[in-house]
Amino acid sequence: MINKKTLKLSLKSLKDFAKKELPDEKLLELDKKDECPLDIVRQMCSPDGLAIQLLFIPVEYGGMGGGAFDVYCICEEMARIDLGIATSLFATFLGSDPITVGATPEQKKFWMSRIAKEGLLFAYGATEPEAGSDLGSLKTTAERVEQDGRIVGYKITGNKQWISNGGVADAYSILANTPAGPTWFIVEKGAKGFTHDQPEEKHGIRLSNTAALALDNVYVDADRLVGGVEGQGLIQAQLVFGYTRLMVAAFGLGAGWAAVDRAIPYSTKRIQAGAPLSEKQGYTHKLIVPHVVRLEAARASIEETAERIDAGEGSLNTEGAIAKYMATEAGNAAAEAAIQAFGGYGYTHEYVVEKIKRDVRITTIYEGTSEIMEMTISRDRWQLHLKTRGQHYHDRAKECEMLHASHSDVGADVAALNLHALAEVMEKARVARLTRHQHVLLRLGELIAHAECAASLSRRAALAADRKLNEKANARFDATALAALARIFAREAALKIAEEGLRWAGTAAGPNDSELAAFEATLQLPALHRAQAGLLSDMDYIADVIYGRAKRAAVAA
Numbered sequence: 158m159i160n161k162k163t164l165k166l167s168l169k170s171l172k173d174f175a176k177k178e179l180p181d182e183k184l185l186e187l188d189k190k191d192e193c194p195l196d197i198v199r200q201m202c203s204p205d206g207l208a209i210q211l212l213f214i215p216v217e218y219g220g221m222g223g224g225a226f227d228v229y230c231i232c233e234e235m236a237r238i239d240l241g242i243a244t245s246l247f248a249t250f251l252g253s254d255p256i257t258v259g260a261t262p263e264q265k266k267f268w269m270s271r272i273a274k275e276g277l278l279f280a281y282g283a284t285e286p287e288a289g290s291d292l293g294s295l296k297t298t299a300e301r302v303e304q305d306g307r308i309v310g311y312k313i314t315g316n317k318q319w320i321s322n323g324g325v326a327d328a329y330s331i332l333a334n335t336p337a338g339p340t341w342f343i344v345e346k347g348a349k350g351f352t353h354d355q356p357e358e359k360h361g362i363r364l365s366n367t368a369a370l371a372l373d374n375v376y377v378d379a380d381r382l383v384g385g386v387e388g389q390g391l392i393q394a395q396l397v398f399g400y401t402r403l404m405v406a407a408f409g410l411g412a413g414w415a416a417v418d419r420a421i422p423y424s425t426k427r428i429q430a431g432a433p434l435s436e437k438q439g440y441t442h443k444l445i446v447p448h449v450v451r452l453e454a455a456r457a458s459i460e461e462t463a464e465r466i467d468a469g470e471g472s473l474n475t476e477g478a479i480a481k482y483m484a485t486e487a488g489n490a491a492a493e494a495a496i497q498a499f500g501g502y503g504y505t506h507e508y509v510v511e512k513i514k515r516d517v518r519i520t521t522i523y524e525g526t527s528e529i530m531e532m533t534i535s536r537d538r539w540q541l542h543l544k545t546r547g548q549h550y551h552d553r554a555k556e557c558e559m560l561h562a563s564h565s566d567v568g569a570d571v572a573a574l575n576l577h578a579l580a581e582v583m584e585k586a587r588v589a590r591l592t593r594h595q596h597v598l599l600r601l602g603e604l605i606a607h608a609e610c611a612a613s614l615s616r617r618a619a620l621a622a623d624r625k626l627n628e629k630a631n632a633r634f635d636a637t638a639l640a641a642l643a644r645i646f647a648r649e650a651a652l653k654i655a656e657e658g659l660r661w662a663g664t665a666a667g668p669n670d671s672e673l674a675a676f677e678a679t680l681q682l683p684a685l686h687r688a689q690a691g692l693l694s695d696m697d698y699i700a701d702v703i704y705g706r707a708k709r710a711a712v713a714a
C-alpha cells in the first residue's frame with residue numbers, strides 16, 4: 158500500500174497530464190475519428206513518462222505496491238478523464254492478473270518487472286465468439302507438444318472476441334482448454350499464427366482499441382503456461398474478480414461524476430424562466446440530486462470493499478459484484494440524466510456528456526454484465542440465508558440498529574428496516590420456492606445490492622462523523638452531508654424493497670388475502686413508508702451543498 162501523500166501526488170500527476178495532453182477538443186476529435194491514441198497510452202505507461210502502471214505492481218518487481226483502495230482512486234480519476242484510455246490501461250492490469258495470482262515466482266518476476274520497466278501493454282483474452290458470460294464454454298484449445306515424454310510446449314488454436322488492446326498489446330494472456338481444463342497462457346505479439354482483426358467500431362470508449370484475435374496453432378513454450386499447472390484458469394480468474402470488479406465500479410463512479418460535474422456548473426449559468434436551472438427544484442431533484450446520492454452510495458460500497466480487500470479479507474467477489482453493479486448502473490443513469498440536464502446542448506457532441514454517456518455504457522457489460530452481477534450476488538447471499546435459517550439479514554439489521562443507537566442521523570434505522578424486510582422477502586421466496594424462477598433470483602440480487610449499499614453508506618456517514626474514515630477516502634462531502642445522503646438512499650432502498658419484494662415474493666406465489674396481509678406486516682410496510690418523512694428537506698439540503706449554498710444559508714441563519 159502507498160501512503161496518502163504519494164497517492165495524492167500520483168492523482169495530481171494524472172490530472173496534470175490529462176490537462177496538458179487530453180483537453181476536451183482532443184478527446185472529442187479522437188472519439189470522432191474512432192482512434193486509440195497509442196502514443197498517449199504508451200506515455201502513460203512509460204517509465205520516462207507517467208508510469209501509472211507502477212501503482213499496481215508489487216514493490217519487489219519495481220512497482221509502488223498500491224492496494225485496492227489506491228487502485229480505486231486512480232481508476233476513478235482515469236475514468237473522469239476518458240474511459241477509453243482508462244480501459245486501455247485497465248487491460249494491462251487485467252491481462253497481468255492471472256500472473257499476479259497464479260504465476261510461478263520466476264514468471265511473476267519476468268513479466269511484472271517487464272511491465273514496470275518497459276511499460277509493456279497487456280491484453281486479457283478470455284471472451285470468445287460463443288463464450289461470454291459463460292467462460293466455461295470456451296472453445297480455444299491448447300494442445301500439448303511433447304518430446305521424450307516431457308511436455309515442452311503447447312499449440313493454441315481458437316478465436317477471442319472483444320479484446321481490449323487486442324490490436325496494440327505487446328503480450329496477451331489467453332485462456333485456452335488443455336486436457337486438464339481451462340488454463341492461462343502468455344502469448345507475445347508477433348507469434349507465428351497469431352493475428353488480430355481491425356479494431357471494432359464501437360458505440361463508446363472509442364479511444365480504446367478493441368479487436369478480435371485469431372490463434373492458429375500458435376506455439377508457446379511450456380513456461381508460458383501461467384503457474385505451470387494445467388486446469389487452474391477459471392480458479393485464477395475467480396480469485397481476482399472482487400478486485401477487478403472494484404476497478405470497473407470505480408470507472409462507473411468516475412464517469413458518472415464526470416457527467417454530473419459538467420451538468421452542475423452548466424445549470425448555474427443556464428437561465429430559464431428568469432432564474433438559473435440550479436435554483437429550480439424540479440430540475441435539481443430529478444436530474445442532479447438523486448444521481449449524486451446513488452453515486453455516493455456506490456462509493457460507500459467501493460470504499461468499504463477496497464478497505465476489506467486491503468485488510469486481507471480475501472477476494473470478496475460478492476462485495477465486488479455489489480460495488481460494480483451499483484456504481485456502473487448509477488454512473489450510467491447519471492450520464493443519461495446529464496444529457497437531459499443540458500437539454501438540446503446535451504444531445505450534441507460539443508458538451509461531452511453525450512460522449513460520457515456512450516462511454517460509461519460499457520461498464521454494465523464488461524468484467525461481468527449487470528445481470529451476471531445480480532446472479533452472483535443473489536446466489537451467494539441466498540446460500541447465507543439458507544445456512545443461517547433466514548437470520549443472515551436480520552443479524553445485519555441488528556448491526557444497523559446498534560449503529561442507529563450511536564448515530565441517529567445516518568439513516569441506519571431505515572437501513573435496518575430494509576434488511577429486516579429483505580430477510581422476510583427471501584424467506585417468503587424460500588417457502589414458496591420462488592428462486593426456481595431465474596427472474597425472481599436476479600431481482601433478489603438487485604434488492605440485496607440496494608439494502609447492503611444503504612447500510613454501507615450509513616456506516617460511511619457514521620465513520621465520517623467520528624473522523625474515522627480512511628485517510629484516503631473521498632472527502633467531497635462532509636459528515637453532515639454524508640448523513641443526509643445516507644438517509645435519502647436508505648429511503649430509496651426501502652421503497653424498492655417494499656415494492657419489489659411484494660411484487661415478486663408476494664404475488665408470484667398467488668397467496669390469498671390473509672397470507673398477503675401477513676406478509677405485508679412482516680415487511681413492516683407502514684414503517685418503510687413513514688421513513689420517507691423528511692425526504693424533501695434532505696434533498697433540498699443536498700442541492701444546497703452541491704451548489705455551495707449550504708454554507709451561505711447557515712451563515713445567513
Ligand SMILES: Cc1cc2nc3c(=O)[nH]c(=O)nc-3n(C[C@H](O)[C@H](O)[C@H](O)COP(=O)(O)OP(=O)(O)OC[C@H]3O[C@@H](n4cnc5c(N)ncnc54)[C@H](O)[C@@H]3O)c2cc1C
Nearest residue numbers: 281282283284289290319320321367523524525526528529
Ligand atoms: C468494448 C469491450 C471491451 C471488452 N474487453 C474485453 C477484454 O479485454 N477481455 C475479455 O476477455 N473480454 C472483453 N470484453 C467482453 C465482455 O467481457 C463480454 O462482452 C461480457 O462478458 C458479456 O459477454 P457476451 O458479450 O458474450 O454476452 P452474453 O454472455 O451473450 O450476454 C448477452 C446478454 O445476456 C445476459 N446473460 C448472459 N448469461 C445469462 C444468464 N445465464 N442468465 C441471464 N442473463 C444472461 C447478459 O447479461 C447480457 O445482457 C469486452 C467487451 C466489450 C464490448
